[in-house]
Amino acid sequence: MEINIHRLVIGFAIYISLVSLVKADGLAVDRIYAPYVNSLEKELEYRISSAEVGSGASNDYIVQRFGFGAAVNDSIALEAYVSAEGEGDANRLSGYELELRWQLSEQGEYAVDWGAVFEYEHSRDSKIEELAGKLVVLKEWGAMVTTANASLIYESSESTGEEFETALSLQARYRYRPMLEPALEFYAAEDYRGMGPVLVGAIRLAAANSLRWEVGTVFGLDEDSADYTFRLMLEYEFY
Amino acid sequence: MTKLRILFSKNGLVVFTLALLSGANAYADKPEFELAIEQHLFEPSVLVIPANTKVKLWVSNKDSTPEEFESYELNREKVVLGGQRALIFIGPLAPGEYPFFGEFNPKTAQGKIIAK
Numbered sequence: 001m002e003i004n005i006h007r008l009v010i011g012f013a014i015y016i017s018l019v020s021l022v023k024a025d026g027l028a029v030d031r032i033y034a035p036y037v038n039s040l041e042k043e044l045e046y047r048i049s050s051a052e053v054g055s056g057a058s059n060d061y062i063v064q065r066f067g068f069g070a071a072v073n074d075s076i077a078l079e080a081y082v083s084a085e086g087e088g089d090a091n092r093l094s095g096y097e098l099e100l101r102w103q104l105s106e107q108g109e110y111a112v113d114w115g116a117v118f119e120y121e122h123s124r125d126s127k128i129e130e131l132a133g134k135l136v137v138l139k140e141w142g143a144m145v146t147t148a149n150a151s152l153i154y155e156s157s158e159s160t161g162e163e164f165e166t167a168l169s170l171q172a173r174y175r176y177r178p179m180l181e182p183a184l185e186f187y188a189a190e191d192y193r194g195m196g197p198v199l200v201g202a203i204r205l206a207a208a209n210s211l212r213w214e215v216g217t218v219f220g221l222d223e224d225s226a227d228y229t230f231r232l233m234l235e236y237e238f239y
Numbered sequence: 240m241t242k243l244r245i246l247f248s249k250n251g252l253v254v255f256t257l258a259l260l261s262g263a264n265a266y267a268d269k270p271e272f273e274l275a276i277e278q279h280l281f282e283p284s285v286l287v288i289p290a291n292t293k294v295k296l297w298v299s300n301k302d303s304t305p306e307e308f309e310s311y312e313l314n315r316e317k318v319v320l321g322g323q324r325a326l327i328f329i330g331p332l333a334p335g336e337y338p339f340f341g342e343f344n345p346k347t348a349q350g351k352i353i354a355k
Contacts, residue, residue: 036316038307038316038317038318039305039318039320040305040318040320041318074318074325106326106327106328107314107315107317107327107328108293108315108327108328108329108330109328140314145314175311175314177311178311208307208342208343239305239343
C-alpha cells in the first residue's frame with residue numbers, strides 16, 4: 001500500500017489542532033477501532049452504550065447500534081448501521097450511520113500501524129447530520145497493544161447549528177489469550193473524561209466464523225462526566 | 240523512527256505534535272521468506288527465521304480458493320485470495336516457536352515459525 005502517510009498524518013494533526021475545543025455530543029464511550037481490514041470479511045455488529053447519572057450529562061442515556069459490514073478489498077471496508085437512542089430507553093429506530101474503514105499500512109510494516117475511519121450519521125429524531133473523520137493508530141509492545149482514535153467531527157443540527165467537535169479515545173490491551181484480553185480505556189470529549197476497564201475476547205466458530213466481544217464500564221473522571229458508562233459490543237465475523 | 244505525541248489538556252484542547260516522521264522505509268531491506276499454500280497445506284510447514292529481527296513473509300496461495308494465514312501467537316491475520324500473493328510483516332520475535340494455521344482449512348493447513 002503506497003500511501004503518503006506522513007502528509008496524511010501531518011494534515012490531520014494540523015486540522016485537528018486548529019479546532020481548539022474538545023467537543024462531542026452524545027456518548028463518547030463507544031468502540032475503539034483498530035486499523036485493520038481483512039479481504040472477504042463480513043460482519044454483523046451490535047453495540048450498546050449506556051451512561052448513568054452525571055450532573056452535566058444525560059441520565060440513563062442509551063445508544064444502540066446494529067450494523068452489517070463487508071470488506072471491499074484488503075484495505076477498505078464499508079458498514080451500515082441503524083441506531084436507536086434516548087433517555088431511559090432506546091427501543092425505536094432513531095437514525096442510521098454509514099462507515100468507511102481504511103487500512104493505511106500493513107500490520108507491522110512501520111513502527112505503528114495506521115488506519116482511518118470516515119462516518120456519516122443521520123439522526124432522525126434530533127435532526128442532526130454528522131460527518132466524522134477518525135485517525136486510527138496502533139502500536140504493539142509485545143503482548144501489549146495500544147490504540148488511539150482521534151476524531152474530528154462536523155455536526156449540523158437544527159437546534160445548535162453547525163459546529164466542529166473533537167474526541168479522543170485510547171485503549172491499552174493485554175493479549176493474554178484469545179478469549180480474554182483485559183484492557184484499559186480512556187475517553188475525552190466535551191464535558192466528558194472517562195476511564196475504565198474493558199474485557200475483549202473472541203471465540204472461533206465453525207467454518208472460519210468467529211464471535212468477538214468487548215464489554216466494560218468506563219467511569220467519569222470529573223463532575224461533568226457521567227458517573228459510569230456501560231458499553232458492550234458483539235461482532236459476528238463470517239466469510 | 241516514527242513519533243507521535245498527543246497532548247491533551249483538561250479544558251479540552253487536543254494538539255497533535257508530530258515530532259518526527261522519517262524512515263518509513265526502514266524495513267525495506269529486511270530478510271524475506273516465502274511460504275506457499277498448495278492443496279490446503281503450507282509449504283514449508285516449518286519456517287526458521289532469525290530471532291529479534293523483523294522479516295517479510297511472502298505467502299503465495301497456489302490454490303484456487305482463498306486461505307487465511309492466522310496466528311494468535313504472531314498476532315497476524317491475513318486473507319490470501321486464490322492464485323495471489325500477500326506480504327506479512329513479522330517480528331521482531333523472541334526465540335521460540337510460533338504456530339500458524341489456515342483459518343479456512345484448519346485441519347490441514349498448519350505450520351510453525353521457529354525464531355532462533
